[in-house]
Amino acid sequence: MLVSEVQQGDPIRVSVIDDDPMICQAMSLILTDYSSGRIHVVSTSTDGTTAVERAGSEHPDVVLMDIAMPGMDGIEATRMLRTLSPAPHVLILTSLSPSNTVERAIEAGAEGFVSKTDAPEEIIRRVLGVCEGTPQFNTASQRQLIGDLTAQRPQSRRDEARALLDSPPEREREAVVLAAEGYTNAEIASRMFISERTAKAHLSSASDKLSMGRVQMARLVERADIPARL
Known part of the structure; x- marks a missing residue:
């Protein structure tokens, strides 16, 4: 997209x-x-x-x-x-x-x-x-969204979300996870040691592969129950 x-x-x-x-x-x-x-x-x-x-x-x-x-x-x-x-x-x-x-x-x-x-x-x-x-x-x-995302997740939904997240390459997936944690494009670039343009390209490519927008990808990460990065 x-x-x-x-x-x-x-x-x-x-x-x-x-x-x-x-x-x-x-x-x-x-x-x-x-x-x-x-x-x-x-x-x-x-x-x-x-x-x-x-x-x-x-x-x-x-x-x-x-x-x-x-x-x-x-x-x-x-x-x-x-x-x-x-x-x-x-x-x-x-x-x-x-x-x-x-x-x-x-x-x-x-x-x-x-x-x-x-x-x-x-x-x-x-x-x-x-x-x-x-x-x-x-x-x-925001409170309502958090309530939706932290609701009990069936094991099958979590596994399905993780399988979907496996479709983009590792670096694109890393950018998606950082975006889901609320980082801006500039912050993602800094944490991944890449340019902001490359960070945007990673997110755009992952969006195309998953047929999802940025917020939808964030929800996918939440459903996958991936631990937050330190």
Whole structure:
């Protein structure tokens, strides 16, 4: 899976998707006014179908995606966006986190959440962070995610996850494990004594082999119950 990468010095291209036009307008203003030119809003849409159609030509780096929308909801739209090449990073835009939202969003390929009530600086931080390869979860969804991942794992699921992780070569697998532990691309490069570009290449290659995004690979590592590196 080829993931959208922002060239140094270029503004991050963002699309905002929400069925409430006022939310689209508010988020666009925040992203424009508080990012010091680092973010450019390329479009807003009020439904998932339009968002997916426009993304194919607009090539956003990040999509802020509402969940509850008429027609195609945010989960399905996220799933379709992640099949594009390059695929945009998707942050779920929400004010609520129902019990199954985190699980469904991650399975669809989302890399984090942005609350509609977050401070402008926090919203900007999350957009910048996801472009650096770091999953973005607010406190409530992070607790829920940890609960999901630390739930009792059947032996068969653990063995299946370990078998899947054996498919990438050792160095790619090492990068995946470090990413699952929360290290940024730069930190992975430092710990593996490689360039940041090579670290990104390892993760991209592993993503292609596993047909998973970064957050999905992190969940795979958790299911495999691999001990943390010291």
